[in-house]
Each structure stands twice: as structure tokens, then as C-alpha cells.
Amino acid sequence: MPLERSQIRSAVHEAVQAQKIVDMHTHLYPPSFGTPVAHRGAQTDPNGLMLWGVDELVTYHYLIAEVYRVVPPSKLPYEQFWAMTRAQQADHIWQHLFVERSPVSEACRGIVTAIKKLGLDPNVTSLTPLREYFAEQDPSDYIDNVMKIAGVEKITMTNAVFDDNERQRWLDGDPRDPRFTGVLRIDPMLHDWASASKRMRPWGYKAKGDLGKNDVKEGRRFLSDWIGRIEAAYLAVSLPPTFRYPALKGDAEKAGNKVLEKIILPTCQEHNLPFAMMIGSSRAANPQLRDAGDMTGKADVQAVVRLCNDFPDNRFFVTMLSRENQHELAVAARKFGNLMVFGCWWFINNPSLITEVTKMRVELLGTSFIPQHSDARILDQLVYKWDHSRRIVADVLTTKYEDLADAGWSVEAGPIARDVRFYLRDNFLEFLKGK
Ligand code: FIX
Ligand code: ZN
Numbered sequence: 001m002p003l004e005r006s007q008i009r010s011a012v013h014e015a016v017q018a019q020k021i022v023d024m025h026t027h028l029y030p031p032s033f034g035t036p037v038a039h040r041g042a043q044t045d046p047n048g049l050m051l052w053g054v055d056e057l058v059t060y061h062y063l064i065a066e067v068y069r070v071v072p073p074s075k076l077p078y079e080q081f082w083a084m085t086r087a088q089q090a091d092h093i094w095q096h097l098f099v100e101r102s103p104v105s106e107a108c109r110g111i112v113t114a115i116k117k118l119g120l121d122p123n124v125t126s127l128t129p130l131r132e133y134f135a136e137q138d139p140s141d142y143i144d145n146v147m148k149i150a151g152v153e154k155i156t157m158t159n160a161v162f163d164d165n166e167r168q169r170w171l172d173g174d175p176r177d178p179r180f181t182g183v184l185r186i187d188p189m190l191h192d193w194a195s196a197s198k199r200m201r202p203w204g205y206k207a208k209g210d211l212g213k214n215d216v217k218e219g220r221r222f223l224s225d226w227i228g229r230i231e232a233a234y235l236a237v238s239l240p241p242t243f244r245y246p247a248l249k250g251d252a253e254k255a256g257n258k259v260l261e262k263i264i265l266p267t268c269q270e271h272n273l274p275f276a277m278m279i280g281s282s283r284a285a286n287p288q289l290r291d292a293g294d295m296t297g298k299a300d301v302q303a304v305v306r307l308c309n310d311f312p313d314n315r316f317f318v319t320m321l322s323r324e325n326q327h328e329l330a331v332a333a334r335k336f337g338n339l340m341v342f343g344c345w346w347f348i349n350n351p352s353l354i355t356e357v358t359k360m361r362v363e364l365l366g367t368s369f370i371p372q373h374s375d376a377r378i379l380d381q382l383v384y385k386w387d388h389s390r391r392i393v394a395d396v397l398t399t400k401y402e403d404l405a406d407a408g409w410s411v412e413a414g415p416i417a418r419d420v421r422f423y424l425r426d427n428f429l430e431f432l433k434g435k
Contacts, residue, residue, distance in 0.1 A: 001412060001413075002405075002410035002411060002412055003405070003411050003412060003413060005402060005405050005406070008398055008401050008402050008405060008411055009398045009402075011401075011411075011413045011416055012394050012397045012398045012401060012416055012420075013391075013394045013398070014413075015394075015413070015416045015417040015420040016390050016393060016394040016397070016420050016424070017151070017390060017394070018151075018417070019151070019417070019420045019421055019424045019425065020151055020152070020153035020424075020425065021150075021151055021152050021153060021386060021424045021425060022152075022153055022154045022156070022424070022425045022428050022429060023152050023154070023155055023156055023373055023374050023376070023382070023386075024156050024317075024342060024343070024370060024373045024428045025156055025158065025183075025236075025276070025278075025319075025342070025343060025373035025374070025375055026155055026156060026157060026158065026373070026374055026375060026376045026377075026382075027157070027158045027375070027376065027377040028050075028051075028155050028157060028180070028376055028377070028378075028379055028382075029049040029050040029051075029157060029175075029180070030050060030140070030143065030175065030177030030179065030180050031050050031139040031140050031143075031177075032169075032173075032175035032176070032177055033048060033049035033050050033166075033169055033175050034047065034048025034049060034050065034169070035048040035049075035050040035051070035052070035139055036048045036051070036086075037050075037051065037052055037053045037055075037056060037134070037139075038135055039053075039134070039135060039136075039137055039138065039139055040135065040136055040137065040138055042138075042139070047165050049165065049166060049169070050139060050379070051377060051378045051379065052134070052137075052139065052142060052146075052378060052379035052380055053131075053134035053137075053378075053380070054090065054115070054127055054130040054131055054133075054134055055086045055087050055089075055090040055127070055131070056086065056378045056380075057111050057114060057115075057378050057380050057381065058089075058090040058093050058094055058111060058127070059086055059089045059090050059093060060107065060377060060378055060381070061289075061290070061291035061292035061377075062107035062292070063093050063097060063107050063108065063111075064081075064089075064093070064289060064290075064291075064292040065289060065292040065293075066097060066105055066107060066108070067092065067093045067096050067097055068289065068292075070096045070097065070100075070101065071092070071096055073288070076092070078288040078289070082290070087127075087131075090127055091126075091127060094126075094127055098111075099125050106349070106350045106351065106388070109384075109388075110381065110384035110385065110388065111384070113383065113384035113387050113388065114380045114381065114383040114384040115130065117149055117383045117384070117387060118133075118149070118380065118383065120133055142379070143179060143379060144179075146379050146380055146382050146383060147179065147382065149383050150382040150383045150385075150386045150387070151386060151390075152374075152382050152386065153425070154179065154180075154181055155179055155180050155181070155382075156180075156181045156183055156233060156373075157180050157181065157182055157183055158183055158185045158236065159182050159183055159184060159185055159230050159232070160185040160187070161184065161185070161186070161226050161230075162186070162187070162188040162189075162196065162199065170229055170230060176230075176231065181231075181233045182230030182231050182232050182233065183230075183232055183233055183234055183235070183236050183276075184223065184226050184227055184230060184232040184234075184235045184236065185235075185236045185237070186223070186235060186236070186237055186264070187237050187238055189219065189237075189259055189263070189264070190237050190239070190256045190259055190260060190264070191252075191256060192252065192255075193209060193211060193215075193255045193256065193258075193259050194209040194255070197209040197215060197218075197219070200218070200219075200222055203222075205218040205219070205221060205222045206218055207219055207222075211255060211258050211259070211262070215263075216262045216263055219259065219262075219263035220263055220266065220267045220270075223235070223263065223264070223267040224267060224270070224271070227267075227271050227273065232271075232273065233273070233432055234268075234273050234274040234275065234276050234317065234432065235264060235267075235268055235273060235274075235275050235276065236275070236276035236277075236278065236317075237264075237275075237276070237277060237278070238277075238278040238279075238281050239277055239278065239279045239280075239281075239299070240280075240281065240282050240283070240297070240299075241279075241280050241281075241282055241296075241297030241298055241299040241321075241322070242297075242299075243277075243279055243299060243300065243303055244300055244303050245257060245260070245303035245304075245306050245307050246306070260307075265311050265314050268314055268315075269311075269313055269314055272434050273432075274314075274315040274316065274317050274340070274431060274432060274434075275314060275315070275316055275317070276316070276317035276318070276319075276342075277304070277307075277316060277317070277318050278318075278319050278320075278321070278345060279299045279303075279304070279318065279319075279320045279321065279325075280296055280297055280298070280299040280320050280321030280322045280325060281294055281295075281296065281321050281346070282294065282295045282296070282297050296321040296322050296346070296347050297321075297322060298322040298324045298325060299320060299321075299322060299325055301320070301325055301328040301329050301332055304316070304318050304329065304332055304339065305332050305335065305336075308332070308335070308336035308338055308339045309336070311338075312338060313338075314338060315338045315340070315431060315434055316336075316338060316339050316340070317340050317342050317370075317431070318333075318339060318340070318341060318342070319341070319342050319343045319345040319373075320345070321345055321346055321347060321348065323348060323353060323356075323357075326348070326357045326360065326361075327360060327364075329341055330360060330361050330364045330365055330369075331364065333364075333365055333368075333369065334364060334365065340368075340369065340370060340427065340428075340431045341361065341365065341369045341370070342369065342370035342372075342373060342428075343370065343371070343372055343373040343375070344357055344358070344371070344372055344389075345373075345375065346375060349372075349375065349385075349389075351388065351392055354371075354372070354389060354392045354393075355392055355395070355396060358371050358392065358393055358396045359396050359399070359400075362396060362397070362400050363400075367419045367422045367423065367427075368422075368427065369423075369427065370423065370427050370428050371389070371393050371423050371424075372386075372389045372393065372424075374386060374389075393423065393424075397416075397419075397420070397423075401416060
């Protein structure tokens with residue numbers, strides 16, 4: 001039954017709110033990876049990887065960067081901040097970004113949304129009452145609760161197996177959790193094969209670092225072993241703005257390209273797995289800010305075009321960090337069915353840019369892209385990252401279906417719900433499966 005134009009907005013928002021999401025990129029973990037957060041009954045693990053609760057929310061690296069704009073290092077030296085406890089850091093951030101100023105930035109507003117949707121009052125000057133709620137939670141039950149509020153069906157992890165803490169947890173036992181999907185993250189292999197291969201040797205992979213036949217064999221064996229161990233849905237890497245394919249200069253870039261051509265892409269093909277490239281992050285622009293110190297930069301979309309062209313049997317997920325790369329990337333996706341554009345990554349993940357980028361992608365790619373991933377590092381962020389993004393995606397789609405109706409198409413609720421399912425779930429799952 002065709003909708004009246006005036007009914008389209010509510011039909012779209014209803015469909016987007018109702019659709020369960022498969023979140024294709026997060027840094028989240030289940031309790032089996034340990035948690036440093038104090039909670040009902042169980043012991044904490046200071047190096048645990050499952051982060052959740054108000055102190056972790058408020059000290060998310062986005063807010064650390066923002067509080068240092070208000071209280072500069074001349075007033076609070078970096079090493080003094082890093083020496084504080086999590087709770088002391090959170091109190092410092094809350095005081096300066098929420099009490100003495102309004103939390104209008106996207107990262108701050110997100111915390112207000114999350115706390116509110118968890119049924120708590122964010123209008124507090126002290127975090128103590130909020131801490132009491134989280135201390136009462138059982139981590140695994142809390143994951144179910146957060147996934148329910150956020151409408152998330154499945155969480156895709158980022159398993160950085162060159163991180164000793166993460167790798168050892170996989171080797172010590174089987175931390176898999178049915179709510180979470182594994183992803184093999186292998187930045188060191190691409191960025192610095194010489195040192196990555198050196199680290200692989202005591203793990204039983206006799207790679208010499210010369211990228212000869214034996215290195216290729218051992219590198220592929222390493223990836224295959226880990227793909228099996230974590231049941232990886234895809235392989236992933238983040239790349240700097242300087243990433244070029246083919247490499248223009250310097251041995252390191254040439255080596256990285258060779259690892260891509262000889263080790264990573266053939267292994268992805270062998271296991272029928274996509275390869276995700278997250279392009280444009282320059283790490284440690286301000287190293288004293290640690291995770292908060294990374295920067296964005298305009299990258300070369302032609303590298304993506306050449307890879308899609310040269311490896312037609314591989315599938316590529318690609319997201320880019322610079323606003324200036326978004327249009328060219330969307331046009332590239334029009335040329336290659338083995339390229340799936342995804343998400344409004346990191347510094348693009350702000351309402352003004354999500355709106356601009358999603359509108360442009362619908363106009364160029366129709367229903368054949370993945371509008372968003374959460375990139376959540378703290379479990380509770382799922383609540384706000386998806387609340388905010390659902391609203392924006394629904395607003396954009398509303399205008400597009402209204403334009404379609406104006407053109408003479410019979411816009412109906414059923415097809416809208418079908419399209420929304422593609423955007424928020426099935427485009428990802430179908431691309432994983434391949435043709
Ligand atoms: O490389 C990545 O996966 C980035 O998303 C992270 O490094 C980054 O810190 C982040 O979480 C951005 O949202
Ligand atoms: Zn990420």
C-alpha cells in the first residue's frame with residue numbers, strides 16, 4: 001500500500017529503529033577476555049580487555065583529547081594525568097567538560113545519551129551515584145542489556161594478535177563468545193614485516209624477514225592458523241594517509257605491498273574472506289596523548305582502485321578517515337563490485353559529516369553500502385553510537401524516499417524495511433559470504 005508523503009518519515013524511522021544491527025567493526029570484548037572494571041562478585045583483571053562502565057566511558061580517548069583543550073599540559077602535565085587512577089581521570093574530565101562547560105561535543109553528548117538510555121540521570125556533578133549502578137552489574141548480563149537497548153544483534157571484534165595481552169588470552173584458552181565475531185587485525189605485518197616476522201619466529205613461524213618463498217609460506221601459515229583459532233570473519237588493517245599501491249618509494253612500503261600481494265590477499269582468497277582496509281590514520285601525531293594522539297590525513301583512493309582491479313577475486317571492505325576522500329571512494333565503489341564501502345569512521349563519525357557522507361553515498365551507491373559501524377571501545381558506547389547514527393541515517397533515508405515519491409514511485413513500508421535491513425545487516429553478512 002503506497003504511503004502518503006506525510007507518512008514516509010515515520011515509516012522510515014520505525015524501520016530503522018526496529019532493525020537489529022550487525023556491528024561490523026568494534027574494539028569490544030566479552031568477559032572471557034577479563035575486565036579491569038570492579039563489579040558484583042567477580043575478581044577484576046587489571047589487564048582485562050572488556051571495558052565498560054562510567055569511568056571507562058568518560059575516559060574514552062576522544063574525551064582525553066578534548067579535556068586537554070580545556071586544561072592544557074602546562075596546567076596538567078601529561079605524565080601526571082596518566083599517573084591518575086581511571087576514576088581520578090574520569091572526575092577530571094567530568095568536572096571540566098560536563099560541569100564547568102556544556103557537553104556539546106559528539107563524544108560528550110554520547111555519554112549523556114548512553115547514561116540516560118541506561119535509565120540513569122546524567123545531570124550530576126559527581127560520578128559517584130553512577131558508579132554505584134555499574135558496580136552492581138554482572139558483565140555478561142550487562143552485555144545482553146546493552147545489546148538489547150542498542151538493538152545490536154552481533155558484535156564484531158578487532159583481534160590484534162600482535163598485541164601480547166590479546167594473543168596470550170587466545171593461546172591460554174578459548175575466549176570465544178557467541179555474541180561476538182572475531183576479526184584478524186594484522187597492522188604490524190603490513191607496516192613493518194621485518195620486525196613482525198622477527199616476533200613470529202619464537203611463536204613457531206620461521207620467517208626470516210626477507211619476504212622470500214619461505215617467508216610467504218610461513219606468513220600464510222601464521223594467518224591461516226589464526227583465522228582458524230579466532231574463526232575470523234575477515235582480516236583487517238589500518239593504513240596511514242601515505243599508503244600507496246603500488247609503493248612509490250622506500251623499502252618499507254615496497255615490503256608492505258609484497259606482504260599484501262603475496263601473503264595477505266592470497267590467504268584471504270584461500271579462506272574466502274574479505275580484507276578490510278581502514279585508510280588515513282596517522283598514528284601518534286601527539287604521542288603524549290597515547291590513543292588520543294592519532295591524526296587524520298588525506299589518502300590516495302587510487303591505491304584502492306588498483307587493488308580492486310588487480311585482485312578481482314578478493315573482496316575489500318574500505319573506510320577512509322579524511323572527509324576529502326569520501327566522494328572519490330564512493331565513485332570507486334561504483335566501478336568495483338568487490339569493493340564495499342563502510343562506516344563513518346572516527347573523525348567522520350559526527351552528525352554533520354554522517355549526514356553529508358550518507359546522503360552522497362545513497363545518491364551514488366543506492367542501497368549497496370554499509371552506512372555505519374560503531375567503532376565502540378567501551379561496551380556502553382553501543383547505546384549512544386547507534387542511537388545517534390540510527391536517527392541520522394533515518395533522516396537521510398526519509399529525504400531520499402520523499403524524493404522518490406515525488407518522482408512518482410510508490411513508496412511502501414515493506415520495501416523500506418527491506419532496504420534498511422540491507423544497510424544495517426545484510427550488506428555486511430552477504431559480503432562476508434561472497435558470491
Ligand atoms: O584503527 C582503528 O581501528 C581505529 O578505529 C582506532 O585505532 C581508533 O582509536 C578508534 O577507536 C576510533 O574510533
Ligand atoms: Zn577501530
